[in-house]
Amino acid sequence: MSHMLSMTDVTVCYDNVEAVRNVSLSVDEGQIVTVIGPNGAGKTTLLMAAIGLLASRGSMVFRGSDIRKMSVEDRVERRLCLVPEKRELFSDMSVADNLLLGSYSLRDRSGVQKTLDEVYDRFPRLKERQRQAAGTLSGGERQMLALGRALMAKPALLMLDEPSLGLAPLIVREIFRTIASLRDLGVSILLVEQNARAALETADYGYVLETGEIVQSGPAKDLIHDPRLITAYLGGH
């Protein structure tokens, strides 16, 4: 069976230091896959390489095309999207303009208004604040905007980097509910998260990344009961 995204023996270096080493992972259509691990394990680096912001070695195939040498923009046009840890919103621009720019890569613009309405239905708070500058939103609203903006590109695979970072527990629950509901839209998700419990509860499959290497993988429902992971990442004893 061919995967939607397949990364094989991917290595990413900062100067001469290998931040990610021979990592292989795959995401299937409609699947939520999570990569968990401690701070500095190389999770964000892996996603930066997947979107093309960092150069990498190894093989990277997305929907049958070798994307490793493609530019970021070419990958986005192929509907591979990233919501980065820093959100990277256009802070001086309005919520509506941020969302509209999310659809920039779409050549067929006939469905943009419909997608915008769907995003507003999913995040009514964004509709209320559509004229407000993105820089004035709260942390939770910013994350909603970052998610909404990514959805405007009609992604086939959405990569999320630490979507719960810095958010209140109530908002985190809302964000993870939204992530789970994206599966129904047919969007595949690669989720990188420090909040291992929430990530594994949402995902179908999980990988554990430590010091740049995959040390464990398996169905999320198995990982969540793994004694080593419970001790290391899930707050258990």
Place this chain on the structure above:
Amino acid sequence: MTSDIAAILAIDGIATGAVYALVAIGTVLIFTVTRVIFIPFGDIAAFTALTLAALDAKRFPGTGALVVALACLATLIEVISLIRNGEVRLLPRALLFYLAIPLAVVGIAWLAMRMDPPLAVRLVLALMLITPIAPLLDRIVFRPIADGTVLLLLTVSVALHFALVGLGLLFFGPEGVRTEPLTSFSTEFAGVLVSGQTMLIVLAALVFSGLLYLFFDFTLIGKSLRATAVNRTGSRLMGIRPERAGTIAYLLGSLMAGVSGILIAPVNTVFYDSGFLIGLKAFVGAIVGGMTSYPGAAIGAVGVGILESFASFQSSALKDVIVFSLLIPILIWRSLATLHSEEEIEE
């Protein structure tokens, strides 16, 4: 100084300031999108005036040869870059944009000139010939160092200005030119005679500023340029190509510099090296706006024009000294008013 003289000086200053405003807005546009302080902008304005003067004199301007040379060089660089990156499929597009279109522009101008075109057509031809220069220079000079520091980009920009001044001397010669006025209309306003040319300059500045506002606020391409200026990484993640945004910024900026060159040519004698002062005064205006605000740059540029006008009445020899001295208090004020982040302080 009587109130009549003050009114005349103010009107003259507003007209000059309006020309600087067009160049200042172009400077801010290019800086925000590409981080390049494009010093040769004034040269583009001066070259437009010289191109128009050559067309008026029924001579094919040297700008044509410059565009052809730059187009060939840019195409060569782009083709080598595409082959090196294994992106051979993009070759036809590169040949179209970097070679075919600039050569077609020069060809059309050359053919049109043989038909002894009227002034309106000559204006369009001058703008057509001047507009490709900055985007081609961007491809040749700035894109290979796009990730460099602002200081590096500025240094290269200054070097490029000197290169263009030399080319200006080669293509246009040392003589100054003054083109025919675009209108002979004049009217009295509050007891002061205002020429149609002055009104045209102010009107053009207002119209272009308005069009730019509409472009940025109501078109997706305009919004994508703003997005690139606000957050380069964020815009790339939306599929916005910074190099394409840069090309659009250079095209728009060149057009504005070109229009300012056309407007200034009938009221000032323009030489091959006149662009430096135009660009520098517009830059002072742009700094008033913090190099990021279009209305701020426009207001600053009009302020520079008015100050220059009054300064030349008080002491013609010292007018440039007075105008550039304005930079010192502005920079102090900007430095005190701007919040510096910890990262900047560490740098």
